[in-house]
Amino acid sequence: RAKLDDFLAMIESAASYVVRNGPVTGEDRWEEDAGYSPFTLAVEIAALLAAADMLDACGKNEPANYLRETADCWNDQIERWTYVTGTATCKVAGVAGYYVRIAPPDSADAGSPKDGYVPIKNRPPGYTERPAEEIVSPDALALVRFGLRAADDPRIVDTAKVIDAQLRCELPLGPLWYRYNSDGYGEH
Numbered sequence: 361r362a363k364l365d366d367f368l369a370m371i372e373s374a375a376s377y378v379v380r381n382g383p384v385t386g387e388d389r390w391e392e393d394a395g396y397s398p399f400t401l402a403v404e405i406a407a408l409l410a411a412a413d414m415l416d417a418c419g420k421n422e423p424a425n426y427l428r429e430t431a432d433c434w435n436d437q438i439e440r441w442t443y444v445t446g447t448a449t450c451k452v453a454g455v456a457g458y459y460v461r462i463a464p465p466d467s468a469d470a471g472s473p474k475d476g477y478v479p480i481k482n483r484p485p486g487y488t489e490r491p492a493e494e495i496v497s498p499d500a501l502a503l504v505r506f507g508l509r510a511a512d513d514p515r516i517v518d519t520a521k522v523i524d525a526q527l528r529c530e531l532p533l534g535p536l537w538y539r540y541n542s543d544g545y546g547e548h
Contacts, residue, residue: 364414367414368414368415371414371415372411372415372423374407375427378404378408379427379430383396383434383441385397385400388400388462392481392482393462393478394464395462395464395478396441396442396464396465397442397461397462397463398438398442398461398499398500398502398503399497399499399502402502402503402506403502403506404434405431406506406507408428408431409431411424412424412427412431415427438503438508439515442459442460442463442473443459444457444473444492444493445457452525453521453522453525455518455521457515458496458500458515458518458521458522459500459503460473460497461478461496461500461540463478464476464492473492474493477489477492478491480495480542490542494541495540495542496523496526496527496540497523497527497540498537498539499540500516500523501516501520501523524537526541527539527540
């Protein structure tokens with residue numbers, strides 16, 4: 361506990377920043393888009409829970425409980441913010457739904473990421489706005505990595521099918537997966 365006390369102010373400051381500025385991010389992990397990203401949500405929620413455990417260990421139970429409640433609230437909203445069903449992609453892949461790469465920052469009020477567009481900043485003019493429901497990424501797998509969803513959760517399994525269908529590329533030495541569909545970086 362003595363070592364933890366040395367870092368307590370930093371932990372409280374970091375957790376406070378996440379609560380004040382989340383759950384929507386101003387810039388995703390690829391430094392391209394603002395919005396609701398499954399990857400960023402997973403990191404934020406896991407960070408709040410870790411901070412809560414550390415605050416508890418220092419006897420700060422009330423703020424720890426607040427961080428857990430915030431993390432639980434955000435976790436409960438992940439599907440509303442980032443999961444789509446009934447799209448053309450669902451039909452082609454034969455799945456019920458999937459997590460999108462990122463939903464626009466104003467989609468919390470829209471009720472579904474199907475209602476918004478995502479700018480793809482590394483594309484030529486005329487091809488920079490795409491419906492959020494059309495863009496997928498392996499980033500949703502962070503929900504499993506950070507313990508927020510089970511690997512056998514049907515939503516994760518369906519998302520993995522869509523990721524493989526849209527992003528997997530076979531090469532002589534084995535497969536690779538693109539960051540997301542319509543990505544403008546790299547060799548084309």
